[in-house]
Amino acid sequence: MKNHLRTFVLLAALTAIFVGAGYMVGGATGMAIAFVLAAGMNLVSYWNADKIVLRMYRAQPVDEHHPEPLIRNYVRDVHELADRASLPRPAVHVIDNPQPNAFATGRDPQHAAVAATTGLLSMLDRREIRGVMAHELAHVKNRDTLTMTVTATIAGAISALANFAFFFGGRDEEGRPTGLIGAIVVALLAPMAAALVQFAISRGREYEADRHGAEISGDPQALASALQKIDAYARGGYVNADAERNPATAHMFIINPLTGRGADNLFSTHPATHNRVAALMRLTGIAAPKPAARVASGHRGTSVPVTRTGPRLPWS
Numbered sequence: 001m002k003n004h005l006r007t008f009v010l011l012a013a014l015t016a017i018f019v020g021a022g023y024m025v026g027g028a029t030g031m032a033i034a035f036v037l038a039a040g041m042n043l044v045s046y047w048n049a050d051k052i053v054l055r056m057y058r059a060q061p062v063d064e065h066h067p068e069p070l071i072r073n074y075v076r077d078v079h080e081l082a083d084r085a086s087l088p089r090p091a092v093h094v095i096d097n098p099q100p101n102a103f104a105t106g107r108d109p110q111h112a113a114v115a116a117t118t119g120l121l122s123m124l125d126r127r128e129i130r131g132v133m134a135h136e137l138a139h140v141k142n143r144d145t146l147t148m149t150v151t152a153t154i155a156g157a158i159s160a161l162a163n164f165a166f167f168f169g170g171r172d173e174e175g176r177p178t179g180l181i182g183a184i185v186v187a188l189l190a191p192m193a194a195a196l197v198q199f200a201i202s203r204g205r206e207y208e209a210d211r212h213g214a215e216i217s218g219d220p221q222a223l224a225s226a227l228q229k230i231d232a233y234a235r236g237g238y239v240n241a242d243a244e245r246n247p248a249t250a251h252m253f254i255i256n257p258l259t260g261r262g263a264d265n266l267f268s269t270h271p272a273t274h275n276r277v278a279a280l281m282r283l284t285g286i287a288a289p290k291p292a293a294r295v296a297s298g299h300r301g302t303s304v305p306v307t308r309t310g311p312r313l314p315w316s
Helices: 002-056 069-084 118-123 126-141 145-168 180-217 220-234 241-245 247-252 273-284
Strands: 060-062 091-095 102-105 113-117
Touching: 002 102, 002 113, 002 145, 002 247, 060 069, 069 091, 069 118, 069 126, 069 180, 091 118, 102 126, 102 145, 102 247, 113 118, 113 126, 118 126, 118 220, 126 145, 126 180, 126 220, 145 247, 180 220, 180 273, 220 273, 241 247
Parallel strands: 091 113
Antiparallel strands: 060 091, 102 113
């Protein structure tokens, strides 16, 4: 109930931003149109936001009958971890992207889906993959996925409205451009306002999902190791084109796919990785390792040693 109330407040806040942006672009008419669009988006995002996000990243469903053993193990581990967490088994997807990362989506545990990139499956060992997917299942169990997915959908729409406002602005009754200042303000402030809402919901939830994920997998050290590897790769100069095209979804991933960096302040979608690792290592009673060294720009590897469970897969 608490999470549903939080989601309602978030939807109201994002709707208000969207309607306000519509007013600044087109006055009362723009506000009315924005309100109708926002109402429609709220309904669509509640029922279909998970499908929208999966489609954005061209995620492909996989199951235990997949011809590749690594994929079969991945699916089986997700199912086994879901059983441990007393969750319905989610739909399992793979995203063809070399950047190691993962996210969960869905309006509730009965309609959940998890997705991992090909980079994550080929770079991490099986323990680490289990740690990452346990983290994602913790988001499902904590019912974070509805809020995170709806935010991604509507924040993306606000950014699109801002871009529209910047290029087109409003026009008066005779068709002359007007409201240029308002359009510029919307173009600058609407994405910032939507981003602030994203930032407000992400950081604390990542710590909670780390802790609950470690409880589900029973292996906090594996998740800590995975976070270091993912973070080192993301900071190494690789540009995730899909994430750059859909920046409003960045908060959904286990590590920010845009920069891989985090700082414990208002302007980060994720906590700093070394703080997350330290919190996980406290669960084991082991001192946290030093943050991984930055990977040289343009090098698509990781400074953290990689343990492979099999050959790199022939993705098509």
